[in-house]
Amino acid sequence: MDRQEALDRVSKPEHSEEFLKKEFEYVAHKLEMTTQELEEIFKGENKTFRDYKNKIEIINLGAKFMQKFGLERRLFR
Numbered sequence: 001m002d003r004q005e006a007l008d009r010v011s012k013p014e015h016s017e018e019f020l021k022k023e024f025e026y027v028a029h030k031l032e033m034t035t036q037e038l039e040e041i042f043k044g045e046n047k048t049f050r051d052y053k054n055k056i057e058i059i060n061l062g063a064k065f066m067q068k069f070g071l072e073r074r075l076f077r
Contacts, residue, residue, distance in 0.1 A: 001009075015023075028038040049056070066072035 025035055028035045
């Protein structure tokens with residue numbers, strides 16, 4: 001497959017709208033939700049770990065402390 005063939009294939013949907021709708025309903029049923037509830041989640045705001053309570057600042061502080069004293073040699077980016 002060359003680049004143009006791949007671009008042509010990606011530009012078209014792999015499955016029909018009807019099939020995707022049935023799959024969406026199937027997933028909603030498995031999660032014991034209505035399709036409207038699942039749609040609200042899909043259309044909602046994307047979140048990261050920073051949106052939830054966590055201890056990343058303490059972990060970063062401990063890692064910096066250990067690096068300064070030579071106990072930790074990995075590089076964190």
